[in-house]
Amino acid sequence: MTATLADPVSEVVAAAQQLLTRRTGAHVTLVDPVDLGGSGQAIVLRVRVSGNLFQLPRTLVIKQVRDTATDTELHSEAETVGGSSAFLREAASYQFTTALATDSRPGPALLAYDLGARLLVLSDLGDASSITALLKHSDSASVTNSLMAMAQALGRMHAATAGREDDFAALLRRVGLTHSSDGISEQIPDALVAVPKMLVKELGMTDTPQRVLDRVERSGRLFAHGALRAFSPSDLCPDNIIVNGEGVRFLDYEWGGFRDATLDITYALASSPGCLCHFDLSTERAQAMVDAWRAEVVGIWPQLADDRVLASKILDAQLIWVWMSTYWFLPDDHTRIAAARRHHLSVPRSEALVSRWRILFEQAQRTGDHDVADFAERVLASLRSKWDR
DSSP, X not given: OOBOOOHHHHHHHHHHHHHHHHHHSSOOEEEEEEEOOOOTTEEXXXXXXXXXOTTSOSEXXXXXXXXXXXXXXXXXXXXXXXXXXXXXXXXXXXXXXXXXXXXXXXXXXXXXXXXXXXXXXXXXXXXXEEHHHHHHHSOHHHHHHHHHHHHHHHHHHHHHHTTOHHHHHHHHHHTTOOOOOOTTGGGHHHHHHHHHHHHHHHHOOOOOOHHHHHHHHHHHHHHHOOSSEEEEOSOOOGGGEEEETTEEXXXXXXXXXXXXXXXXXXXXXXXXXXXXXXXXXXXXXXXXXXHHHHHXXXXXXXXXXXXXXXXXXXXXXXXXXXXXXXXXXXXXXXXXXXXXXXXXXXXXXXXXXXXXXXXXXXXXXXXXXXXHHHHXXXXXXXXXXHHTO
């Protein structure tokens, strides 16, 4: 991170100063902008508040979406038109999470916003380490502790937001979004049809059994429905997760919304299926994460105390994640693949897809679902044959 003096940065700082001056009723001067590395067309800066304004912290983070967003990894084109839908969803998400109790808040607090200027002013989480860096460079015990803390943080967020979907929908309407559908769920009907054809074309497999297709279709409903609905930032790539003195925090809420909570804990277990990040989890470490998450949410969803119920729900979530990951990354879509390879834990798509189908196969075996296990084993063998792994 380096100090930044470019003109667009000056414009963002000036816009934030005007916004905060209107909000506080006192002249606000922001100095020493530092580029925090926004994605797409977003500029994200840390700034210092000059003077002693008691209404504001000493440092702030400002984010402005300057132009058309270009995220193509997870969400539908309809969600990204003009970047406006993503920004409005992020603004509503930060309003929602800022209203939570501090110990349940999953990320920074929203201090001010300007919908017209696509500008957010957020609390500064301070010096923090990314989960990415911890997974790459820490010792085994530290990695385990970080992953357990991440699972617990997800569980606290889920427990605090379960049953509040109507509140979130009201905030979406207030910022001008009339629907709350998940961008991934809109892609599932196409993926149900496309993936079997991909498996034939790319891997030379025979037709996908109808029992498996029925199970995938059922699993896909976790995005739009599901019995364990809670708020999720949705983009849980390791690059968007940090650890500071207060614990684990999640960043970037452009796709924030409600979905079945098992999709969040399973996102980590399935090796970040929305991008090409990869980190091997032992069976013991994965189970420890599930148990840590369950401890936070079982009071809200007591059915999860049953190991068989929990294992079946985890398998459902893993199945749809692996299916969608195959939909996104098995074809030779070089633009999508190149974007995903910019992530800090990214691996070749061959390694990522082999790992994800292996994880699914092992979970299906443990759960005793022979239909999914047999099919996953066939796909896994075909992937290995294709890439000689």
